[in-house]
Amino acid sequence: xxxxxxxxxxxxxxxxxxxxxxxxxxxxxxxxxxxxxxxxxxxxxxxxxxxxxxxxxxxxxxxxxxxxxxxxxxxxxxxxxxxxxxxxxxxxxxxxxxxxxxxxxxxxxxxxxxxxxxxxxxxxxxxxxxxxxxxxxxxxxxxxxxxxxxxxxxxxxxxxxxxxxxxxxxxxxxxxxxxxxxxxxxxxxxxxxxxx
Numbered sequence: 632x633x634x635x636x637x638x639x640x641x642x643x644x645x646x647x648x649x650x651x652x653x654x655x656x657x658x659x660x661x662x663x664x665x666x667x668x669x670x671x672x673x674x675x676x677x678x679x680x681x682x683x684x685x686x687x688x689x690x691x692x693x694x695x696x697x698x699x700x701x702x703x704x705x706x707x708x709x710x711x712x713x714x715x716x717x718x719x720x721x722x723x724x725x726x727x728x729x730x731x732x733x734x735x736x737x738x739x740x741x742x743x744x745x746x747x748x749x750x751x752x753x754x755x756x757x758x759x760x761x762x763x764x765x766x767x768x769x770x771x772x773x774x775x776x777x778x779x780x781x782x783x784x785x786x787x788x789x790x791x792x793x794x795x796x797x798x799x800x801x802x803x804x805x806x807x808x809x810x811x812x813x814x815x816x817x818x819x820x821x822x823x824x825x826x827x
Contacts, residue, residue, distance in 0.1 A: 634728030634774060636684035636749045639720045641708065642671055642735045644695035651736070657817030666820070671735045675700055683746055689720040689732070714782025721772065731758070731771030737813045740768070748808040755806035757781075759797070763812045764819075765790025776803070
């Protein structure tokens with residue numbers, strides 16, 4: 632591996648009514664906003680200032696200013712679907728640096744999960760953290776190869792997202808991180824709380 636590993640955390644500006652809309656339908660906008668904001672800042676506290684990797688956030692809207700922790704680099708997500716926005720972040724990484732992207736709605740993520748995923752990239756071209764719903768909470772690339780369209784034709788927010796993405800990487804060595812649960816609605820919130 633060349634270059635210090637880079638962790639990219641995708642986040643929306645924690646604004647009331649603009650985050651966790653599916654969850655808000657079940658618990659209300661204020662409770663959904665509180666969950667999101669608490670989870671984002673808990674995650675940043677756990678995963679930044681780690682000597683093993685650098686951390687930066689991929690923000691939306693692109694000019695979001697929210698009092699993020701000082702010294703934490705911010706990169707705009709840009710436009711397009713989830714794959715296009717992740718690719719914007721991945722393409723901003725230094726050439727050859729192992730890079731991982733995660734979301735910020737997975738309460739169970741630990742420093743060990745991320746470290747193990749970076750370790751997996753020593754041998755693999757790509758690493759995925761499968762989610763319970765058929766998607767994934769983590770995706771990373773070793774930096775040894777360039778993938779031009781890793782997220783083409785992915786059916787996002789469906790049980791096919793992981794399979795669709797790995798299909799784009801045929802011929803690559805893929806490793807898998809721990810299976811975790813992201814929180815999108817009341818049911819997944821209850822299950823995530825039970826797993827913590």
